[in-house]
Amino acid sequence: MFRRKWLLVVIVLLIVGAGAGAFFANRGETGVAVTAETIQKRDLQAIVSASGKIDPKKTVNISAQTMGRVTRLGVKEGDHVKAGQFLLQIDPVNAEAAVRRDEASVAGAMTALEQSKASLLSSRANLDSARQSLRRQQELSAAGLTTKENLERAQTDVDVRESDLKAREQEIKNRETQLNQQRAGLASSRHSLAQVRFEAPFDGIVTRRNIEEGENVMVGTMNNAGTVLLTVADMSVIEAEVEVDETDIPFVQMGQKAKVTIDAIPDQEFIGTVTEIGNSPIQTAGAGTTRTATNFKVVVTIEGQIPDVRPGFTCTAEITTATRQQALSVPIQSLTVREQVYDAQGNIIHEPRPPKARFQFGPAAAPVAAPARVLEPGQKREEVEGVFVIRDSKATFTKVKLGIAGERYLEVLGGLKEGDRVITGPFDSVRTLYENDLVKEASAPGSAAAGGSGVAVRVGG
Numbered sequence: 001m002f003r004r005k006w007l008l009v010v011i012v013l014l015i016v017g018a019g020a021g022a023f024f025a026n027r028g029e030t031g032v033a034v035t036a037e038t039i040q041k042r043d044l045q046a047i048v049s050a051s052g053k054i055d056p057k058k059t060v061n062i063s064a065q066t067m068g069r070v071t072r073l074g075v076k077e078g079d080h081v082k083a084g085q086f087l088l089q090i091d092p093v094n095a096e097a098a099v100r101r102d103e104a105s106v107a108g109a110m111t112a113l114e115q116s117k118a119s120l121l122s123s124r125a126n127l128d129s130a131r132q133s134l135r136r137q138q139e140l141s142a143a144g145l146t147t148k149e150n151l152e153r154a155q156t157d158v159d160v161r162e163s164d165l166k167a168r169e170q171e172i173k174n175r176e177t178q179l180n181q182q183r184a185g186l187a188s189s190r191h192s193l194a195q196v197r198f199e200a201p202f203d204g205i206v207t208r209r210n211i212e213e214g215e216n217v218m219v220g221t222m223n224n225a226g227t228v229l230l231t232v233a234d235m236s237v238i239e240a241e242v243e244v245d246e247t248d249i250p251f252v253q254m255g256q257k258a259k260v261t262i263d264a265i266p267d268q269e270f271i272g273t274v275t276e277i278g279n280s281p282i283q284t285a286g287a288g289t290t291r292t293a294t295n296f297k298v299v300v301t302i303e304g305q306i307p308d309v310r311p312g313f314t315c316t317a318e319i320t321t322a323t324r325q326q327a328l329s330v331p332i333q334s335l336t337v338r339e340q341v342y343d344a345q346g347n348i349i350h351e352p353r354p355p356k357a358r359f360q361f362g363p364a365a366a367p368v369a370a371p372a373r374v375l376e377p378g379q380k381r382e383e384v385e386g387v388f389v390i391r392d393s394k395a396t397f398t399k400v401k402l403g404i405a406g407e408r409y410l411e412v413l414g415g416l417k418e419g420d421r422v423i424t425g426p427f428d429s430v431r432t433l434y435e436n437d438l439v440k441e442a443s444a445p446g447s448a449a450a451g452g453s454g455v456a457v458r459v460g461g
Contacts, residue, residue: 031438034429036390039420042329044411046322046404048251050298052242054262054313057301058202058234064217064227065195066090075230077209081200087230088198090217095193102186109182113175120168127161134158204234207311233311238302240272242317243282243295251321252277258300258319262309272300274319322404329409330400334387334422336430338397341381349379386415388423388433395423395437 068090075087137154140146208231211217217227240260244252252274260270276299300317341349386399403411416422423430423439433439 031393031440032395032429032433033442034390034395034423034433034439035425036421036441037331037334037424039328039330039412039416039418039422041326041418042406042409044322044324044327044329044404044406044409045320046251046406048244048248048319048321049316050242050244050248050319051314051316052240053311054309054315055239055241055311056204056233056235057237057239058204059207059311060201060232061228062087062198062230062232064090064219064229066095066192067217067219068092068094068196069216070211070213070229073211073213075206075209077206079206081204081206081232083200083202085200086197087200087206087232088211090196092193092196095189095196098189099186099193102182102189106179106182106186109175109179113172113179116168116172116175120165120172123161123165123168127158127165130154130157130161198229200232202232202234203236204232207231207233235309236305238306238309239275240300240302240315240317242298242300242315244298244319246281246294246296249277249296249298252298252319253321256319256321258317260300260302260315260317262306263314263316265306265309265313270302270304270306272302272317275299275301324404324411327403328412328416328418329406330387330402330412330416330422331424332405332408332410333427334424334430335385335400335410336387336433337383337385339381340384340399341379343379388430389416390421390423390439390441393438393440395433395435395439397433397435 070088071091072089073087074085075081081087134151134154134157137146137151141148141151209229211227211229217229240258254274254277256274258272258274260272261268262270276297278297280296281294282297298317298319300319343349384399385402386397388395389398390396398415400415401413403413405411421441423433
């Protein structure tokens, strides 16, 4: 009796197991549950995003050109200044003394030149008188009324006067040279005197003040930088200097529009234009042998004024590198890669699908990839990017040609047409689908939001 009960239990278990095995073995024939979306036209934008800092277009560091002590300070850090406004002054005593000394030297050189010119006039008059005496002696000698000694004396006097005239002319040239030298020295002294007083070169803001009244300033040399007294920035034109990754820099071009957000000024966007693209990568100090990302400098000039902005503010620029109006687009998540075999003529050779794993009790064994088929002469295997299109409740792999990338959608340049239904998920289903697999559509959360635009965001820097 006990044996008969156990035999009935075993038979029942076998029947139940056989039914369950048949159910699980045949359940795939009804199709894989997938989500799908209809191909349609959308507005797309490709954007390169990069971070950096705010800088004024024009910045001037005011450094000392002469040593001395700061005797007056007219501004403090953060002050707005106008062009020509007084900033600071270094002790002018030495510079003023040098100017007075050189002015006296110029006056002395001018006096000496005037004396030399007077001597020149006297020498010319003496030469004219000597020449007249020589002519008279020559006339008397021709008439036999004078001696040869008087004639020679008159000729010698003319030669002496001519030499003296040339000496006076050369003296005037030397005096003029000396005067020019003294005037050059005076100009240098006056320039040095002007360097002790500093005025604003343009309208702007004093962004830095490194000196206090009473401190001494140093003049820069080849190996020692001079004291930067003040930094004045022209904030009328603001630039965002950002670092763009090397993979994105080919898409950035001059004149492209950008949206700039500043961390210190939340909830505001500023429109700008790309005005500079670096040709050399940004050098990273102290990188050593560690491989770092390669970035390039891109400057975005912001339109209009930004109140309360300061140099050095952190910012982010989103540069629109491409736009497409009503472009045929496909969801990014539908894109997949498959290996396809081509014959010598370029035709696709469809390989048979590997057998599906059958139901088994216990833990599932790890899937084993089917060995690749040995190719015949003339055949080649390539990885192809494409999507699965639903046709007659079957998944058909279609190669696509893509354009710009949006945040959620990719531009389709070939391979699909408007109205096609492409499989978008689940991810495991898209990854494991094969040609002509049966599929059935299931509703996906948020699938009703079919319209809208795609925005591509490439993060650089």
